[in-house]
Amino acid sequence: MPKSRIRKKADYTPPPSKQATAIKLTSRTWVAPVMLAMFVIGLAWIVVFYVTDGSLPIEALGNWNIVVGFGFIAAGFGVSTQWK
16 A cells, blocks of 8 residues: 655744844842841841830830731742742
8 A cells, every 4th residue: 555645844934024022121139138128127126126025116016016027027028029
């Protein structure tokens, strides 16, 4: 039995009018310093609160100073999502 002819398809070539455009990446050099600053501020806030027995950094907040410190740390984690 004879073999059938194999049909070769032409290779795809994109039209010459459409050329790939370069994607410009933005600089994200600010992310690491801001992230570390947020972590350090949050940690320092909590440590100062415990060392001063609640009289600093803001006495009127009372135990909510812990929440503020962890808020800074959470903000640092939020900023870290921008790191590439």
